[in-house]
Amino acid sequence: MINVTKTYLPNKERYKQYVDEIYANGWITNNGPMVRELEKRLAEYLGVKNIVLVANGTLALEIAYRTLDIKGFAITTPFSFVATTSSLVTNGILPIFTDIDSHTLNIDPKNIEKLITPNTSAIVPVHIFGNGCEVEVIEQIAKEHNLKVIYDAAHAFDVRFKGQSILNYGNISTLSFHATKLFHTIEGGALVINDDDLVEKARYLINFGIENPESIPHLGTNAKMNEFEAAMGLCMLDELESINQKRKEVYEIYQKELDSFVEFQKQNENSTKNYSYFPVMFENEKQLLKVQTALNKKEIFPRRYFYQSLDTLDYIEPKQICKISRDISKRILCLPIYPELENETQFRIIQIIKEVL
Numbered sequence: 001m002i003n004v005t006k007t008y009l010p011n012k013e014r015y016k017q018y019v020d021e022i023y024a025n026g027w028i029t030n031n032g033p034m035v036r037e038l039e040k041r042l043a044e045y046l047g048v049k050n051i052v053l054v055a056n057g058t059l060a061l062e063i064a065y066r067t068l069d070i071k072g073f074a075i076t077t078p079f080s081f082v083a084t085t086s087s088l089v090t091n092g093i094l095p096i097f098t099d100i101d102s103h104t105l106n107i108d109p110k111n112i113e114k115l116i117t118p119n120t121s122a123i124v125p126v127h128i129f130g131n132g133c134e135v136e137v138i139e140q141i142a143k144e145h146n147l148k149v150i151y152d153a154a155h156a157f158d159v160r161f162k163g164q165s166i167l168n169y170g171n172i173s174t175l176s177f178h179a180t181k182l183f184h185t186i187e188g189g190a191l192v193i194n195d196d197d198l199v200e201k202a203r204y205l206i207n208f209g210i211e212n213p214e215s216i217p218h219l220g221t222n223a224k225m226n227e228f229e230a231a232m233g234l235c236m237l238d239e240l241e242s243i244n245q246k247r248k249e250v251y252e253i254y255q256k257e258l259d260s261f262v263e264f265q266k267q268n269e270n271s272t273k274n275y276s277y278f279p280v281m282f283e284n285e286k287q288l289l290k291v292q293t294a295l296n297k298k299e300i301f302p303r304r305y306f307y308q309s310l311d312t313l314d315y316i317e318p319k320q321i322c323k324i325s326r327d328i329s330k331r332i333l334c335l336p337i338y339p340e341l342e343n344e345t346q347f348r349i350i351q352i353i354k355e356v357l
């Protein structure tokens with residue numbers, strides 16, 4: 001069975017060494033040495049100032065909103081994984097959806113300004129499939145209207161914009177280190193905090209709001225990463241270069257072979273790729289379903305990322321309509337891409353798609 005992705009498991013001996021270390025010092029959670037080491041190494045690797053590791057990418061978003069005191073409305077994209085929106089709703093913030101650009105699939109900055117009201121306190125864009133948003137335009141809008149910007153950068157691990165980490169834009173960027181993501185810690189996530197004076201607050205919030213054993217000034221939660229997860233991250237970091245090289249090879253084969261058959265996502269020229277997804281757009285949903293059925297018959301399971309468009313979620317009131325996002329979500333499919341995908345399998349996938357089209 002071939003799925004859209006396959007969790008990468010790093011060298012087992014290396015992981016065992018870390019586990020031995022954890023057993024030796026008996027510290028398994030609560031900001032242990034492995035978590036601290038991973039924070040340090042990730043900050044260096046990514047080229048960012050402050051990293052706070054957390055239990056998952058959804059909690060990273062929630063902690064980001066709470067750290068920045070986001071209230072009222074947040075302008076966000078309807079074309080993303082559901083956690084981008086559900087994390088807002090959970091925190092009592094109303095998502096105001098602004099439609100996407102039909103080619104880049106990111107929030108279209110042209111649509112943001114007309115949605116701003118006195119109740120708006122934030123913009124929550126997503127670098128979808130790792131494609132960098134128009135970060136400079138968004139920054140300008142946020143400045144003019146005194147809004148905070150939180151990037152859901154779950155897909156943008158190690159993406160660079162004009163030579164520096166794209167995570168350095170906005171007030172906070174959040175990452176997901178779930179097993180299906182490019183870089184993973186089994187379950188996990190992180191906040192990249194650009195305002196130095198907010199780091200301490202975020203650290204209290206992930207640990208029940210406790211500042212010291214006798215003072216609990218914040219309303220916090222439990223969002224801590226544990227040592228076994230951090231150890232997995234340390235192992236992944238050691239192998240990232242070769243993982244990325246293999247992903248790049250798979251990506252480039254799809255690109256070359258499918259060029260005249262389907263539409264690709266338009267890349268932001270100022271941002272680098274991380275080869276984490278390979279989305280393709282068909283002419284319509286019917287065509288997509290035909291391809292999907294043909295692949296499924298051969299035990300190949302691409303995923304309809306992202307379906308449904310988030311402006312169609314039942315629990316969002318008032319109802320909003322983003323036409324472009326709804327249209328794209330019906331005709332986009334993410335093809336299998338992971339380091340161990342065999343050449344022969346990939347060409348089989350390509351052949352099936354070509355035959356159907």
Ligand SMILES: *Cc1c(COP(=O)(O)O)cnc(C)c1O
Pocket residue numbers: 056057058059080081083084126152154155176177178188189
């Ligand atoms: C994976 C993902 C999340 C959620 O991260 P988890 O670690 O699974 O909680 C949030 N936003 C986007 C865009 C994602 O792809």
